[in-house]
Amino acid sequence: MGLRAADDSDRDSDDETIGMIHRRDNGGASSAPATSSRWVIDARQLVRTYQMGQNQVHALRGVDLQVGPGDMVAIVGASGSGKSTLMNILGCLDRPDAGSYVLDGVHVDTAGKNARADLRNQKIGFVFQGFNLLARTSAVENVELPLLYHRNDHRLPTRRLAEEALQRVGLGDRMDHEPSELSGGQQQRVAIARALVTKPSLVLADEPTGNLDSRTSMEIMALFQDLNREGVTIVVVTHEDDIARCTNRKVELRDGLVVHDERLRDRVDAAQEAARRKSSDSVIA
Numbered sequence: 623m624g625l626r627a628a629d630d631s632d633r634d635s636d637d638e639t640i641g642m643i644h645r646r647d648n649g650g651a652s653s654a655p656a657t658s659s660r661w662v663i664d665a666r667q668l669v670r671t672y673q674m675g676q677n678q679v680h681a682l683r684g685v686d687l688q689v690g691p692g693d694m695v696a697i698v699g700a701s702g703s704g705k706s707t708l709m710n711i712l713g714c715l716d717r718p719d720a721g722s723y724v725l726d727g728v729h730v731d732t733a734g735k736n737a738r739a740d741l742r743n744q745k746i747g748f749v750f751q752g753f754n755l756l757a758r759t760s761a762v763e764n765v766e767l768p769l770l771y772h773r774n775d776h777r778l779p780t781r782r783l784a785e786e787a788l789q790r791v792g793l794g795d796r797m798d799h800e801p802s803e804l805s806g807g808q809q810q811r812v813a814i815a816r817a818l819v820t821k822p823s824l825v826l827a828d829e830p831t832g833n834l835d836s837r838t839s840m841e842i843m844a845l846f847q848d849l850n851r852e853g854v855t856i857v858v859v860t861h862e863d864d865i866a867r868c869t870n871r872k873v874e875l876r877d878g879l880v881v882h883d884e885r886l887r888d889r890v891d892a893a894q895e896a897a898r899r900k901s902s903d904s905v906i907a
């Protein structure tokens with residue numbers, strides 16, 4: 623996580639960032655050129671190299687990835703293979719050094735910083751392994767935050783929308799709890815509510831279950847599957863094969879390249895699997 627390049631002032635490092643939320647003063651997604659594309663994600667030959675003193679780290683070495691609307695994709699690969707680097711580019715949090723990225727028909731690579739911030743706010747929900755919630759801030763306020771930065775409509779009923787999103791993830795009775803007063807799974811639910819409150823067409827999740835036990839992980843995947851059934855495109859990074867099997871497609875990265883891209887048939891129903899794990903937990907207990 624936190625893959626900002628410290629050496630490049632053109633990147634977003636000077637944005638005022640609160641988790642996934644960026645405050646913007648001017649500019650707009652409309653300034654990014656649009657194109658017709660049947661892909662939500664159309665990334666070609668993405669290259670990202672980090673400069674570390676005298677050394678270069680080739681995190682991405684020419685990644686191609688096309689994801690259609692309504693797909694649910696797992697990105698897998700060993701630690702250091704470039705998964706988070708790729709997700710940060712797909713999420714408009716970082717820019718590639720070379721290659722092109724068209725998001726929902728908009729050329730991200732040529733878009734300015736403000737336009738990318740707008741794209742991020744309008745089209746993308748980001749969920750991180752570490753939840754990235756604001757401490758000493760209630761669940762409902764955390765979820766409300768992205769709406770406060772939605773400058774297109776100042777009359778949004780932000781509190782009501784945040785409450786609905788929390789109800790949606792099963793936390794209607796935890797609205798006023800702060801992150802420290804919630805379990806890990808509940809905190810991740812708050813983060814998912816925060817990701818979906820802006821009604822994004824794409825949800826990117828970087829190891830969203832990495833800090834959770836196996837049953838809670840399945841419950842979180844069930845939420846993603848629900849969203850996906852409603853048509854939201856989902857890309858999830860995971861190390862775990864049972865999580866990948868809850869998706870429709872598995873893309874494997876190795877040393878900054880896609881080495882395997884496989885469509886999965888009969889994805890695991892995560893809600894059923896969570897229930898099964900719950901009942902076997904109670905048998906063991």
Ligand SMILES: Nc1ncnc2c1ncn2[C@@H]1O[C@H](COP(=O)(O)OP(=O)(O)OP(=O)(O)O)[C@@H](O)[C@H]1O
Nearest residue numbers: 625626627672679681700701702703704705706707
């Ligand atoms: N900000 C950075 N500066 C320099 N090198 C970096 C930076 N971020 C990542 N890297 C390097 O780029 C490569 C890819 O890192 P990345 O975080 O994308 O891997 P990953 O597949 O997400 O790994 P993990 O499974 O451990 O999260 C690694 O070799 C890493 O050390």
Ligand SMILES: [Mg+2]
Nearest residue numbers: 623705706707
């Ligand atoms: Mg990572």
